[in-house]
Amino acid sequence: MLDAALAQLVQHGYDSLSIDVVAERSGVHRTTVYRRWRDVGGLLADVLHEASVDAWRPPDTGSLEGDLTAVNQEVQAALTGDPVTVALIAASFRSTQAATALRAFWTDRYDRCTDIARRAVDRGEIPAGTDARRLLIAATAPLYHELVLLRSAADPRLPEQVARSVAIAASAGAFS
Amino acid sequence: MLDAALAQLVQHGYDSLSIDVVAERSGVHRTTVYRRWRDVGGLLADVLHEASVDAWRPPDTGSLEGDLTAVNQEVQAALTGDPVTVALIAASFRSTQAATALRAFWTDRYDRCTDIARRAVDRGEIPAGTDARRLLIAATAPLYHELVLLRSAADPRLPEQVARSVAIAASAGAFS
The missing domain is CATH 1.10.357.10 (Tetracycline Repressor, domain 2)
Structure with missing residues (x-):
């Protein structure tokens, strides 16, 4: 789902990003996406959090x-x-x-x-x-x-x- | 008109900025605003151009x-x-x-x-x-x-x- 969100952000920009679009792109039910993030801000915060839990x-x-x-x-x-x-x-x-x-x-x-x-x-x-x-x-x-x-x-x-x-x-x- | 555009940008953000809103805020006919700028990008470019023709x-x-x-x-x-x-x-x-x-x-x-x-x-x-x-x-x-x-x-x-x-x-x- 994070990959789907990032691909959408890069290809179509912030305005295009929504829970529905991420659900569609990732093939996950929108309720699942919504339960995890609530809104686009939460989704982006999670993307950045994921990026920081590396071994760099x-x-x-x-x-x-x-x-x-x-x-x-x-x-x-x-x-x-x-x-x-x-x-x-x-x-x-x-x-x-x-x-x-x-x-x-x-x-x-x-x-x-x-x-x-x-x-x-x-x-x-x-x-x-x-x-x-x-x-x-x-x-x-x-x-x-x-x-x-x-x-x-x-x-x-x-x-x-x-x-x-x-x-x-x-x-x-x-x-x- | 530039002041009206800037005030709108600062108070309500980029998404709220339109030729119509600038016309309304500045009390100028929308045709006049449109003739000068065509779109929001042109308007912002003009704001920045105005800011740079100073004696600094x-x-x-x-x-x-x-x-x-x-x-x-x-x-x-x-x-x-x-x-x-x-x-x-x-x-x-x-x-x-x-x-x-x-x-x-x-x-x-x-x-x-x-x-x-x-x-x-x-x-x-x-x-x-x-x-x-x-x-x-x-x-x-x-x-x-x-x-x-x-x-x-x-x-x-x-x-x-x-x-x-x-x-x-x-x-x-x-x-x-």
Whole structure:
């Protein structure tokens, strides 16, 4: 049912999404769909919750710049190759439940990424007391800004450029 | 008519916006509204175009960190105090014309902000050849990310924190 909902969202947009359509696409009785989600907001929240109960761990490349580059390559791939990500961000402007779930998804990702900052501290690359969340947001926000808000074409150099500038700032103590 | 359109967008959302509603709110005949805009996308594009033909110049505080802090305070004020800004960003996910106009608005702002980088180069704060657009996006993207995508509460320290980290990165040559 989640796959059916996502396919509908990507192909026909938020306005087309309804319990009835998901029931029809997934071949499940509408009562079953309704019992599980009540409304489209609940359905989108569940999609995001499902996406976050994975085993994802941040990449471990041996350097802060390498780790941030690898994270950014994943972000760029998701924002350019996978229409689901942008469709969910767009839906977050329509549904408070989706917005809350998206925030929870990202917060969980930032929490997992504290490993990146901890390892960089252990290696002596950045000062102890570096704020991992601020570091991660600085490292990823320019990609979202370019690809989601400015709708720029993907620049294959961008993940590494942004990672390098943030690693330099972090080593100079800019996030502590 | 533009004011009527914006008021409708902010109060009742994109779905409520139509040529008829704008005609009614502004007391102008619908033919006049229709002749000017054709559709809601054209209307929103015009709103953004109007917003960009102003005399805005970037703040000149005497330091790169000061200039970026002042820009970020304006961004934070717009994203938290003025519902029009977020409503236009939300509308950009509904209308290709609005998305294109938003991109043009921001691009014009980045062009004007090249003065910030040029002055910092002249003062010897950052290396010649610094990419002003990358610098500006790094300096503002975390605010949009926190306030628009993550829907975080505004943190009054954020404009300066982000400005400082980007000024440090820029002085280390991270954007050249």
